[in-house]
Amino acid sequence: MKELLDVLDAMRRFAAAGQRMALATIVSVRGSTYRRQGARLLLTAGQQMVGNISGGCLESDIMVVADEVMASGAPRLMTYDLTADDDTVWGLGLGCNGAVDVFVEAVDPRSRQWAALGEIIEGEQTAALVKALDGPGAGSWMLVRSGAARESSLGDPAIDERAARAAVSAMVEGASRVVTLPAEPGELRFFVEVLRPPVRLVICGAGHDAVPVAQFASQLGWRTVLVDQRQRFLIPDRFPTVQRFIHAEPAEAARVAPLDDRTYVVIMTHNYLHDRDLLRGFLATPARYIGMLGPRLRTEKILDELAASGATITPEDRARIYGPIGLDIGGEGPEAIALALLAEIHAVEAGRSGGLLRERKGPIHAPAR
Numbered sequence: 001m002k003e004l005l006d007v008l009d010a011m012r013r014f015a016a017a018g019q020r021m022a023l024a025t026i027v028s029v030r031g032s033t034y035r036r037q038g039a040r041l042l043l044t045a046g047q048q049m050v051g052n053i054s055g056g057c058l059e060s061d062i063m064v065v066a067d068e069v070m071a072s073g074a075p076r077l078m079t080y081d082l083t084a085d086d087d088t089v090w091g092l093g094l095g096c097n098g099a100v101d102v103f104v105e106a107v108d109p110r111s112r113q114w115a116a117l118g119e120i121i122e123g124e125q126t127a128a129l130v131k132a133l134d135g136p137g138a139g140s141w142m143l144v145r146s147g148a149a150r151e152s153s154l155g156d157p158a159i160d161e162r163a164a165r166a167a168v169s170a171m172v173e174g175a176s177r178v179v180t181l182p183a184e185p186g187e188l189r190f191f192v193e194v195l196r197p198p199v200r201l202v203i204c205g206a207g208h209d210a211v212p213v214a215q216f217a218s219q220l221g222w223r224t225v226l227v228d229q230r231q232r233f234l235i236p237d238r239f240p241t242v243q244r245f246i247h248a249e250p251a252e253a254a255r256v257a258p259l260d261d262r263t264y265v266v267i268m269t270h271n272y273l274h275d276r277d278l279l280r281g282f283l284a285t286p287a288r289y290i291g292m293l294g295p296r297l298r299t300e301k302i303l304d305e306l307a308a309s310g311a312t313i314t315p316e317d318r319a320r321i322y323g324p325i326g327l328d329i330g331g332e333g334p335e336a337i338a339l340a341l342l343a344e345i346h347a348v349e350a351g352r353s354g355g356l357l358r359e360r361k362g363p364i365h366a367p368a369r
Contacts, residue, residue: 001221019046021070022105025041070106113129131191200263234247254281264349267293299324328340
C-alpha cells in the first residue's frame with residue numbers, strides 16, 4: 001500500500017511539472033518472482049521512476065515499452081519469462097525462476113481513477129480495482145467498493161455485472177487475480193486487484209522507545225495511532241509520522257481508539273498497572289494482535305490478576321496476546337526492539353512464523369493463483 005501511495009503522490013508532482021507518464025503494473029505471476037500482483041512502477045518521459053516491479057532486472061526494458069506506450073497512447077500487456085537458469089534471458093542474470101505479466105498504460109492524471117484510489121486509502125476502505133487488459137477497451141477500469149458500490153465502467157453493462165461479481169469474490173478471498181470473462185465476440189481478460197486498508201498500529205505509551213516504532217511503521221506504509229495519558233508527550237514534533245494522537249487514561253484507551261480486526265496493538269508504557277488496565281480494555285475489542293513489552297512472567301502475572309478479578313480470557317484471547325513481544329533477533333535498544341516487534345507483526349499479518357528463510361521448506365512466496 002505504501003508503494004501505491006508513493007506512486008499517487010509522484011503522479012501529482014509529475015503532472016504539475018507537465019511530465020508525460022506511464023504506469024507498469026504486475027498483473028500475474030507464475031513461479032518464484034521478486035514482486036507479486038499489484039506491484040507498480042511509474043515512469044516518465046524524462047526517465048524518472050517511482051516504485052519497482054523487479055530487483056532491477058526488468059525496469060530498463062519496461063522503460064522502452066513505456067516510451068512507446070506514452071507515444072501511442074495504446075496500453076500493452078508484456079510477458080517476461082524468467083525461468084531459464086542461465087544469463088541468456090533478456091541478456092541479464094535475473095535471479096528468479098518465474099514469469100510475470102506486466103500491464104503498461106499511459107497515465108492521464110485527470111482520470112478519476114487516481115483520486116478514487118487515494119480516497120480508498122485515506123478512508124481505510126477495502127475495494128477491488130478491475131482493469132481491462134485486452135480488447136478495444138484495454139485500460140478501462142471499474143472500482144468496486146466493499147458493499148458492492150461501483151464507480152466507472154468497463155464499457156459494457158453485461159461485463160460490468162460479471163466483473164463486479166468477480167471483484168466481490170476476490171475481496172472475500174483477499175486475493176488479486178486475472179479473470180477471463182465472456183464478451184462479444186469472444187473472451188477478454190481483466191485484472192482484479194484487491195486493495196486492503198493499510199495495517200493500523202495502535203501504540204500505547206509515548207516513551208522514547210516508541211519513537212522508532214512509529215517511524216519504522218510509517219516507512220512500511222502503516223497507519224499509526226499513539227495513545228498516552230501524558231498530554232505533554234503527544235506532540236507531532238516528537239512523533240512526526242503518527243497520524244493520530246489520543247490523550248486517554250489507560251482504562252479508557254480501548255474505548256476511544258479506532259479498532260477493528262486489522263488493528264495491531266502494542267502496549268509499552270513500562271508501567272505495570274497501566275499495562276494491566278490497557279490489556280483488560282483491549283481484550284474486549286476485535287484487535288487482531290495485542291503485543292506486551294516486557295518479560296513473559298510479567299505478562300502472565302497480569303493475566304492471572306485479570307482472571308482473578310473476574311475477567312474472562314478465552315483460548316482465542318491467549319492466541320492474540322504476544323508477550324514477550326517481537327521476533328528473537330537478539331537485539332537490544334529502542335531501534336532493535338522496534339525492528340523485532342514490527343517484524344513479528346508483519347509476519348502475523350502475512351500468516352508466517354517469522355523464521356529464517358533458509359530453513360523454510362518450499363518456495364518463499366505462496367503459490368500464485
